[in-house]
Amino acid sequence: NAGVTQTPKFRILKIGQSMTLQCTQDMNHNYMYWYRQDPGMGLKLIYYSVGAGITDKGEVPNGYNVSRSTTEDFPLRLELAAPSQTSVYFCASSYSIQGGNTIYFGEGSWLTVV
Amino acid sequence: EDKVVQSPLSLVVHEGDTVTLNCSYEVTNFRSLLWYKQEKKAPTFLFMLTSSGIEKKSGRLSSILDKKELFSILNITATQTGDSAIYLCAVASGSARQLTFGSGTQLTVLP
Numbered sequence: 001n002a003g004v005t006q007t008p009k010f011r012i013l014k015i016g017q018s019m020t021l022q023c024t025q026d027m028n029h030n031y032m033y034w035y036r037q038d039p040g041m042g043l044k045l046i047y048y049s050v051g052a053g054i055t056d057k058g059e060v061p062n063g064y065n066v067s068r069s070t071t072e073d074f075p076l077r078l079e080l081a082a083p084s085q086t087s088v089y090f091c092a093s094s095y096s097i098q099g100g101n102t103i104y105f106g107e108g109s110w111l112t113v114v
Numbered sequence: 115e116d117k118v119v120q121s122p123l124s125l126v127v128h129e130g131d132t133v134t135l136n137c138s139y140e141v142t143n144f145r146s147l148l149w150y151k152q153e154k155k156a157p158t159f160l161f162m163l164t165s166s167g168i169e170k171k172s173g174r175l176s177s178i179l180d181k182k183e184l185f186s187i188l189n190i191t192a193t194q195t196g197d198s199a200i201y202l203c204a205v206a207s208g209s210a211r212q213l214t215f216g217s218g219t220q221l222t223v224l225p
Contacts, residue, residue: 105156
């Protein structure tokens, strides 16, 4: 089972460049999430989606955009990259948070902005 | 704003020791509390707790929730070097559309 797949695994960006982190899941999950994790910190929610066509801001959405055109895909767009966006990004998905369901994480994308 | 606080931030022990990791929370309309283990990659699920006083156990790991005092503990007995990781606590609240994570506890187990 592929689970949650995110690409690229590593990327170096120059300040002001843009890029898209891709995320796809094959578990038919309704909920998808993008988190970032700074060194020594927990995960902070950037954006999430409860289904195709529906997205919502999390705790730290500034400088990012998302779209959810299909159930499977939830790309994260960085516009005008800044050094503060240097972080590890995790995509995740779940059927729901309730009822004993947990969330499944991708392997992470290490992004450095220089 | 939902808040999840973990302590200690880091812990160094020797193999065979027992450790207790703490997680306290302040959230609106609590639904569940989850523990994850993270070893340099994606977090992996350990436990989900929804009811007070019921211990969840998996091998040397166990966890319990106190909904009155708003905290949970994760116990690891007879620690091994393979237990070295960041342990993350997360809470699902409100409409349970998202999780709020704590900053994690970095556990290092020395041989």
